[in-house]
Amino acid sequence: MAQTGRPRASVDAAVFAATLKTVHEVGYTHATVDRIAAEAGVAKTTVYRRWPTKGALITACLVDTFGPLPLTGTDRADHIASAIRYGAAKIGEPGVAAAFAGVFTDAIGDPVLRDILSTQLQDPYRILLQEALGESEQRVLFFIDVVIGTLLHRMGMTGRPMVDADLDALVEMIQRDFK
Amino acid sequence: MAQTGRPRASVDAAVFAATLKTVHEVGYTHATVDRIAAEAGVAKTTVYRRWPTKGALITACLVDTFGPLPLTGTDRADHIASAIRYGAAKIGEPGVAAAFAGVFTDAIGDPVLRDILSTQLQDPYRILLQEALGESEQRVLFFIDVVIGTLLHRMGMTGRPMVDADLDALVEMIQRDFK
């Protein structure tokens, strides 16, 4: 498996950081690949060599940002609370909600992107939560719809993350629903 | 108030219908104003005379589509259920979810559009629901976040409206929360 030729520069992290920063500053629509590349200090062609479309880039960035779900606590109620608060914290990070909403918009009209989003971003959490909560796929997908949908809607309407009081209410409502 | 000059043609309804049809067929991103205008049988310039941007057009289209909330039933639980099911039915109509998600995306990076969205689309429902449910602004905004956010997330991830079983679960969860 000896590699020949010039090795790929390790710029993924820089590109992802530049993506979130740019999306945060100018929004999804005006976050051009040109600008993201410049912010990351690489050429636009380098970006397109790694991710075929802007939507794929943003999705990969989101997958990278969210990362594995750290389920803390011992019982189901703890797991539900920690999952919700983890999602809220991530969606509250600069650029994440805007990137999420943008890729969502593209996904509705683009089955390929929708599949990437569903498979690469949602499925790992779905599978882990089915295990941890002992719930059916249908129930876990419902859980994810409510949590992520609610948090994104709040960000989209107000431009700000959900305040703690409302986040607490969300946690309690869902805990009661899954009791 | 006597009008002089050629009166405006009454094409709003045709443009809105063409907007939803086009967005449904090709998605928000590829629903060009040119194409919408052609579908409606008017010139692009006529569209831009009425709505300054694509985002404003889509928002106006959504306001027109959603219309006044018909609250049926007698008690709070009925009102909650009817409001949720009304929202679900509207978001399930062809093109509505895609239009909503698209304008949302633009709104996150555009305070002006966000204000239009919040004021023209959300506020009428918020005010009516505060009255009908006897709840605070904060609680009603939370209610709207959960309902619309959940329904849109499902549409975005799957491309299909929420099935009845999940919609029932949503109604019950929120009814319990607001009891």
Next chain:
DNA sequence: TAGTATCGATACTAAAAGTATCATAACTCG
């Protein structure tokens, strides 16, 4: 019939996604 405002058509500018090309840089293997 004169005045006025909208209409459709056309042409245009500016921005941005994505592609193509190529000289150069960085690595491996012999």
Next chain:
DNA sequence: CGAGTTATGATACTTTTAGTATCGATACTA
């Protein structure tokens, strides 16, 4: 050290689309 290989940055390009400008034609009012 040199040949082979692959990635990089820079540049140029095509295509699409949002939004603007212009203008003759049209539909109304007074």
